[in-house]
Amino acid sequence: MRILVPIKRTPDPNSLVRLTADAQIDLDGCKWIVNPFDEIALEEAVRQREAGLDAEIVVVSIGPEEAADQLRACLAMGADRAIHVCCNRSLEPIQTAHLLAAVVATEQPDLILMGKQAIDGDQNQTGQMLAGRLGWPQATFASTITISDNHTTAVVEREVDTGRETLQVRLPAVVTADLRLAEPRYVALPAIIRARNKPMANVAVDDLGGVPDCGVRTVGYELPPSRAPGVMLPDAASLAAKIREAVQ
Amino acid sequence: MSKLLCLVDSAGAGLGAQASLATFAADLCINWDSGFSICYVGSEPSAESMADLCSLGAMEVLVMADEQFARLTADAAAEAIRTLVIAEGYNILAADCSSFGRDVLPRACALLDIPMISDVIAVDATGPAPMFRRPVCAGKLIAKVEVTSTRYACTVRASAFRRERVPSGNSPVRRIDSGLDGITAGTEWVGASHVESKRPDLSNANVVVSGGRPLRDSETYERLIGGLADCLHGATGATRAAVDSGIAANDLQVGQTGKVVAPALYIAAGISGSIQHLAGMKDSKVIVAINTDPEAPIFSVADFGLVADLHTAIPELISLLS
Ligand SMILES: Cc1cc2nc3c(=O)[nH]c(=O)nc-3n(C[C@H](O)[C@H](O)[C@H](O)COP(=O)(O)OP(=O)(O)OC[C@H]3O[C@@H](n4cnc5c(N)ncnc54)[C@H](O)[C@@H]3O)c2cc1C
Numbered sequence: 145m146r147i148l149v150p151i152k153r154t155p156d157p158n159s160l161v162r163l164t165a166d167a168q169i170d171l172d173g174c175k176w177i178v179n180p181f182d183e184i185a186l187e188e189a190v191r192q193r194e195a196g197l198d199a200e201i202v203v204v205s206i207g208p209e210e211a212a213d214q215l216r217a218c219l220a221m222g223a224d225r226a227i228h229v230c231c232n233r234s235l236e237p238i239q240t241a242h243l244l245a246a247v248v249a250t251e252q253p254d255l256i257l258m259g260k261q262a263i264d265g266d267q268n269q270t271g272q273m274l275a276g277r278l279g280w281p282q283a284t285f286a287s288t289i290t291i292s293d294n295h296t297t298a299v300v301e302r303e304v305d306t307g308r309e310t311l312q313v314r315l316p317a318v319v320t321a322d323l324r325l326a327e328p329r330y331v332a333l334p335a336i337i338r339a340r341n342k343p344m345a346n347v348a349v350d351d352l353g354g355v356p357d358c359g360v361r362t363v364g365y366e367l368p369p370s371r372a373p374g375v376m377l378p379d380a381a382s383l384a385a386k387i388r389e390a391v392q
Numbered sequence: 393m394s395k396l397l398c399l400v401d402s403a404g405a406g407l408g409a410q411a412s413l414a415t416f417a418a419d420l421c422i423n424w425d426s427g428f429s430i431c432y433v434g435s436e437p438s439a440e441s442m443a444d445l446c447s448l449g450a451m452e453v454l455v456m457a458d459e460q461f462a463r464l465t466a467d468a469a470a471e472a473i474r475t476l477v478i479a480e481g482y483n484i485l486a487a488d489c490s491s492f493g494r495d496v497l498p499r500a501c502a503l504l505d506i507p508m509i510s511d512v513i514a515v516d517a518t519g520p521a522p523m524f525r526r527p528v529c530a531g532k533l534i535a536k537v538e539v540t541s542t543r544y545a546c547t548v549r550a551s552a553f554r555r556e557r558v559p560s561g562n563s564p565v566r567r568i569d570s571g572l573d574g575i576t577a578g579t580e581w582v583g584a585s586h587v588e589s590k591r592p593d594l595s596n597a598n599v600v601v602s603g604g605r606p607l608r609d610s611e612t613y614e615r616l617i618g619g620l621a622d623c624l625h626g627a628t629g630a631t632r633a634a635v636d637s638g639i640a641a642n643d644l645q646v647g648q649t650g651k652v653v654a655p656a657l658y659i660a661a662g663i664s665g666s667i668q669h670l671a672g673m674k675d676s677k678v679i680v681a682i683n684t685d686p687e688a689p690i691f692s693v694a695d696f697g698l699v700a701d702l703h704t705a706i707p708e709l710i711s712l713l714s
């Protein structure tokens with residue numbers, strides 16, 4: 145079977161965030177990573193194969209030239225080949241889903257395993273939209289995935305507000321990864337070097353039919369309101385008094 | 393003319409979140425005469441929850457009740473919503489940021505080919521195009537999003553729209569056929585394990601007591617964090633580290649990837665204050681932090697801090713407050 149793992153290049157969450165004079169995000173000197181949830185999704189795909197699943201793992205990223213670095217990191221983690229959709233503008237999830245659907249049309253994967261959320265935009269939409277567009281079953285916020293021996297279904301345990309839920313989806317399907325699905329491995333140098341020879345295809349947005357306009361535009365950013373400085377209290381008794389005040 | 397539909401579900405976060413959604417809807421449709429409607433999607437609602445829904449100021453409350461929804465899958469719900477939206481001509485959809493809203497709404501958007509704005513915390517509908525505000529990068533920044541499309545959807549952060557408002561009116565109810573019978577979905581609901589709790593719902597509680605990694609085990613967590621929460625009639629919460637080490641249940645995780653809360657009082661015990669955790673609680677009214685490390689980042693957002701070992705400080709607080 146073929147597993148497609150869409151990954152996004154995102155700023156490291158520990159990087160400082162500043163605003164430029166015209167209220168845009170200042171990403172100068174920022175460190176870039178594979179979106180953590182996508183790394184988890186890829187880790188799960190690699191583990192499924194290590195556990196005996198006969199699968200080709202293809203990673204795809206829509207992003208600027210530099211996103212090739214993140215795709216290389218994914219090849220080093222165990223993906224077999226990469227597809228780089230070169231795109232310099234930022235996209236709304238509906239547009240990302242549109243482009244990914246075009247990739248799916250040529251790749252014909254049996255399973256799309258992706259992050260539940262990109263930690264820059266925090267939208268948590270793309271997987272659901274892609275599944276909807278394709279008319280495929282979806283299982284979001286997955287914490288375990290069991291693929292049937294004949295590769296026709298998957299049982300997915302998912303994390304919901306009230307606890308856990310289990311779904312069975314017919315393949316092909318879209319599954320989005322939550323934090324507990326898998327812990328990404330540490331990648332050693334030899335794997336990074338070997339990954340240099342793995343194939344990476346470049347695709348232009350126009351080859352995928354272009355990006356339709358969607359009527360949503362981020363016009364700028366602002367800093368959240370800051371909190372007034374707090375006070376340190378000497379003991380539990382004085383804290384108890386403050387707690388009593390707060391709940392009155 | 394705009395027609396706004398708010399979607400609520402039977403497993404949703406209850407009246408508090410529904411009232412917040414209605415507040416948001418009222419803010420958004422400030423310039424229209426048509427008001428907003430509410431659609432309930434779920435298994436047969438109780439008379440009490442129907443009365444609640446009818447008290448939120450909607451023009452109309454639609455009820456799409458189907459026993460199949462007791463085992464609601466996103467695939468079926470999104471299809472039912474698509475059919476309804478097309479038949480009734482709604483052009484704006486809104487839902488709470490619950491696991492239902494986040495799962496179903498983007499799928500419904502794809503079926504309708506409309507964009508979506510997640511986690512809205514403020515709306516300004518006075519101009520020609522509405523402007524929404526939403527946190528990004530784990531809440532480090534707020535994005536201002538202008539929507540020129542006439543058709544779109546959004547999820548709404550309940551904690552940002554919690555206002556004193558007098559429930560108004562008594563909306564008429566209309567039953568809608570889900571049309572589910574004709575749908576053969578590729579997704580089957582297998583089962584669920586729901587953690588029953590006698591404590592208030594975390595998302596809507598007035599007081600939340602949260603614990604982190606140093607709680608060590610679930611018994612200690614229950615005794616200390618649960619004990620203090622009970623003194624204050626509050627809910628319990630946890631960090632991802634606490635959930636991952638089996639100290640607390642996964643539905644108690646607060647943060648960028650867990651629940652977002654903004655209670656009157658948030659007590660963080662043994663929590664370092666990672667950016668991902670802060671994303672879920674830094675808008676609380678009063679924040680209290682208890683930590684052995686005076687340099688812990690949690691103190692930077694705390695109104696009141698105590699540098700102490702939680703294993704001694706919390707039992708003291710419990711006896712002082714009970
Ligand atoms: C993509 C991503 C998403 C994430 N999402 C979330 C999320 O939604 N929510 C979340 O919480 N985390 C999330 N995390 C994890 C987050 O980065 C932190 O690892 C986590 O919040 C740390 O939990 P903690 O504060 O319990 O543990 P630690 O960081 O280990 O902190 C424990 C604290 O307790 C103090 N302490 C130790 N002993 C005592 C004692 N006896 N008494 C009092 N204080 C003591 C220590 O000084 C320390 O400050 C996410 C991470 C990633 C990568």
Ligand SMILES: Nc1ncnc2c1ncn2[C@@H]1O[C@H](COP(=O)(O)O)[C@@H](O)[C@H]1O
Pocket residue numbers: 150151152153179181182204205206207237240258259260261262263265266267268269270271
């Ligand atoms: N530019 C992109 N390229 C590839 N995959 C993406 C891109 N943007 C989002 N995704 C995928 O969609 C998931 C959800 O993203 P979002 O809806 O933006 O939170 C991510 O975890 C990725 O798996």
